Amino acid sequence: MSEVKKVATRQSYGEALVELGREHENLVVLDADLAAATQTGKFRAVFPERHIDCGIAESNMIGIAAGMAATGKVPFASTFAMFAAGRAFEQVRNSVGYPHLNVKIGATHAGISVGEDGATHQCNEDIALMRTIPGMTVINPSDDVEAKAAVRAAYEMDGPVYLRFGRLAVPVINDGPDYKFEIGKGVTLREGQDVAIIATGLCVNSALEAADLLKAEGIGARVINIHTIKPIDADLVVKAAKECGRLVTVEEHSVIGGLGSAVCDVLCERQPAPVKKIGVQDVFGESGPAVKLLEKYRLDGKGVYEQVLEFVK
């Protein structure tokens, strides 16, 4: 069997910034003493004058990004999801969201797949926080290809965008010739009528693995990749509920406020249907190797498969 290509989406972020930086003079990258971890060091190596290290001061970094956006720059403010969405939540809300400034937030190290650093650095709440801000676009790409496309799309749109990236290298799944990324448009990766699995981020791959295992059991699972959690592709979600009758959401995020909640928000008004929310079940994470944690929290292919099976039986 050939080796599956794996890339961490934070690496994709760093590489995409370099590419965009060559094309656009007004793109600047801000960082808070994590240039190696967030991979913005790649940008710094090529465009040192446009890489702004703000030091360990994320709140100020978001404010600086706001000021730069107000004066015509397109800043990508980069730090861990915990600090971008958590510590600097109010700066993102009041200095970026309320004035609707053209700031892009590159949040890496999201979710429990941060691994060994443990719960303090494993942000499972960022999607919930960011999607409450009016006018904020929230994107959680599933692999290298999608992450790079998302960074480009974020640059090309006017307005604030929250981009969620991971630390762990994850399989490349969107390398087909027909792949197309459009903000707000979900992607149906597998057809099926028995259950719809709606996943985001690295859990899209888990959903695909689960669908293969379910197929062996005679269960046809539709797999939908929702890379844009806000604005969510409501029509696609409603269609899945109509055609499959029941849905499972899968995310490396708290089941409170994330993709599962966003899907339920759509369905409760337009197409009520039973939904099983797979994610981090209102607990903090813990230290350990990322892959082992994903297994323990049942977010790997096997864990998703088992939970879907329990739900549909």
Place this chain on the structure above:
Amino acid sequence: MNKTELQKMAVEVRKGIVTGVHAAKAGHPGGSLSAADVFTYLYFEEMNIDPENPGDPGRDRFVLSKGHTAPGLYSALAHRGYFPVEDLKTLRHIGSHLQGHPCIQHTPGIDMSSGSLGQGISAAVGMALSAKLSQDSYRVYTLLGDGEIQEGQVWEAAMFAGHRKLDNLCVIVDNNGLQIDGPVDQVCSPYPIDRKFEAFNFHVISVADGNDFDQLKAAFDEARATKGMPTAIVMKTVKGKGVSFMENQVGWHGKAPNDEEYAIAMADLEKAGEALCQK
């Protein structure tokens, strides 16, 4: 403008503050009045701006970090011609472009939304850095309260501005000495303010009377001439300045005058305006 003209304009700006807050039945007159002279100086003398072209990319920028004193900024903007002075009576009303705190989306002439204390200075620093990167010559001014500098983000921003030697940035601290809960030195003393900014690699200018235009002019001229580091102007002011019963009264931080108080306040200001006309 000469000094008398600035003084007369400051009286008009103060009338606008009192009128707006009275009409809103809410708002922050104390800190708006203490800063009325610096608003007037910035918008009528110091800043390179054009009310006909509020979005000019080359204009100087102003960020009201102490955003609750929006009535003062709005009044200065209105008198400078950004929008009708009549609009001040709609302050804080539903549907008005004059929100309780400044909003870039609503009001012509507002360069940054602000009001959550400590955040405006960071945006101002970002603007100043942006100008440096593009080699633009505009300057950036931001006004902070002396209570506001209790916020940690102010010092994150100051550390960065000093480190980056942003000499196109002018931070102004309105040291009126009072915050909602009482005198600043009793609540949680920010003193010595000057030495703090010096320690963060600012050129510091202490202004003994920030309600005096000669002293403001000297300070802003010095700030403009300062190269290689940002400037902090720390100016002593009188909270509630110009309205007899509000001066140095902590209770007037965030309270609107009733009809009777409004009449007294306007009479005080009329008298001050008339005295200036005798000059």
